[in-house]
Amino acid sequence: xxxxxxxxxxxxxxxxxxxxxxxxxxxxxxxxxxxxxxxxxxxxxxxxxxxxxxxxxxxxxxxxxxxxxxxxxxxxxxxxxxxxxxxxxxxxxxxxxxxxxxxxxxxxxxxxxxxxxxxxxxxxxxxxxxxxxxxxxxxxxxxxxxxxxxxxxx
Amino acid sequence: xxxxxxxxxxxxxxxxxxxxxxxxxxxxxxxxxxxxxxxxxxxxxxxxxxxxxxxxxxxxxxxxxxxxxxxxxxxxxxxxxxxxxxxxxxxxxxxxxxxxxxxxxxxxxxxxxxxxxxxxxxxxxxxxxxxxxxxxxxxxxxxxxxxxxxxxxxxxxxxxxxxxxxxxxxxxxxxxxxxxxxxxxxx
Numbered sequence: 001x002x003x004x005x006x007x008x009x010x011x012x013x014x015x016x017x018x019x020x021x022x023x024x025x026x027x028x029x030x031x032x033x034x035x036x037x038x039x040x041x042x043x044x045x046x047x048x049x050x051x052x053x054x055x056x057x058x059x060x061x062x063x064x065x066x067x068x069x070x071x072x073x074x075x076x077x078x079x080x081x082x083x084x085x086x087x088x089x090x091x092x093x094x095x096x097x098x099x100x101x102x103x104x105x106x107x108x109x110x111x112x113x114x115x116x117x118x119x120x121x122x123x124x125x126x127x128x129x130x131x132x133x134x135x136x137x138x139x140x141x142x143x144x145x146x147x148x149x150x151x152x153x154x
Numbered sequence: 155x156x157x158x159x160x161x162x163x164x165x166x167x168x169x170x171x172x173x174x175x176x177x178x179x180x181x182x183x184x185x186x187x188x189x190x191x192x193x194x195x196x197x198x199x200x201x202x203x204x205x206x207x208x209x210x211x212x213x214x215x216x217x218x219x220x221x222x223x224x225x226x227x228x229x230x231x232x233x234x235x236x237x238x239x240x241x242x243x244x245x246x247x248x249x250x251x252x253x254x255x256x257x258x259x260x261x262x263x264x265x266x267x268x269x270x271x272x273x274x275x276x277x278x279x280x281x282x283x284x285x286x287x288x289x290x291x292x293x294x295x296x297x298x299x300x301x302x303x304x305x306x307x308x309x310x311x312x313x314x315x316x317x318x319x320x321x322x323x324x325x326x327x328x329x330x331x332x333x334x335x336x337x338x339x340x341x
Contacts (some may be wrong), residue, residue, distance in 0.1 A: 121279070144185035147284055
């Protein structure tokens with residue numbers, strides 16, 4: 001019987017890790033393709049309403065965001081505030097914001113610029129109406145009411 | 155020449171991977187697309203619209219829906235809008251039709267003159283407003299789907315031919331007019 005048992009002690013060969021970088025690079029590229037860069041830190045509460053008719057915003061680079069909601073920092077109260085870029089703003093600073101957003105884009109793309117209103121669902125329409133009126137005044141007419149797409153069960 | 159040691163590439167790639175994980179967001183932005191009317195010209199007189207063509211939707215500060223003189227729930231709004239726009243029974247209280255020449259749909263098409271007039275209070279919640287916008291959008295999508303199925307056999311969203319898409323859009327436009335906001339503030 002001893003014929004089949006080898007006398008030398010067999011050691012487990014070292015696991016080859018040479019393909020590990022390839023695997024990690026694959027994951028990395030997957031992430032680079034699927035995700036979008038976070039543009040600004042959101043300072044206001046963002047509970048999006050759901051809607052079945054929501055359409056995907058097609059060209060990410062042609063979208064500027066206006067955030068509206070009550071501040072996350074409780075010290076600032078619960079009154080709904082507007083956030084442009086990285087800071088709180090008032091309705092009066094929207095024309096300036098739109099102008100700078102237009103400035104940042106190619107001349108050909110300026111007409112396609114969409115303003116995405118990211119508004120918390122508990123916000124009252126008053127402030128939204130003011131923002132919309134201001135957008136009308138500066139001719140930024142394409143808007144999108146940001147909402148989470150809900151699958152409808154017909 | 156000795157081979158270059160490649161063991162650390164994995165670490166470098168990991169660092170990059172973690173960097174991307176932190177700086178990025180996965181969420182896809184979606185929303186209800188709308189076009190705002192251009193700024194008002196003070197010299198221009200508002201267009202006179204026949205009352206029967208106006209589908210008035212009002213939302214008050216208590217989030218109650220008032221449609222064409224009666225209260226309604228959000229769930230009923232879609233079907234009411236569809237009935238109003240399509241007006242299959244030629245009800246004199248509902249939207250009028252006009253002839254539009256659309257060659258893709260076989261010549262003259264009886265398009266609705268109906269306009270949805272949406273008005274909200276400053277105290278309306280944003281959630282309610284989006285729900286109403288969504289229901290109105292759904293009504294239009296369903297009408298377009300029906301027309302598209304009838305003529306081309308597929309849903310409107312599945313149409314690829316640009317001419318067909320434009321024909322359907324011309325037959326059933328998104329006619330939502332938002333009134334100038336009223337400054338009625340109540341608590």
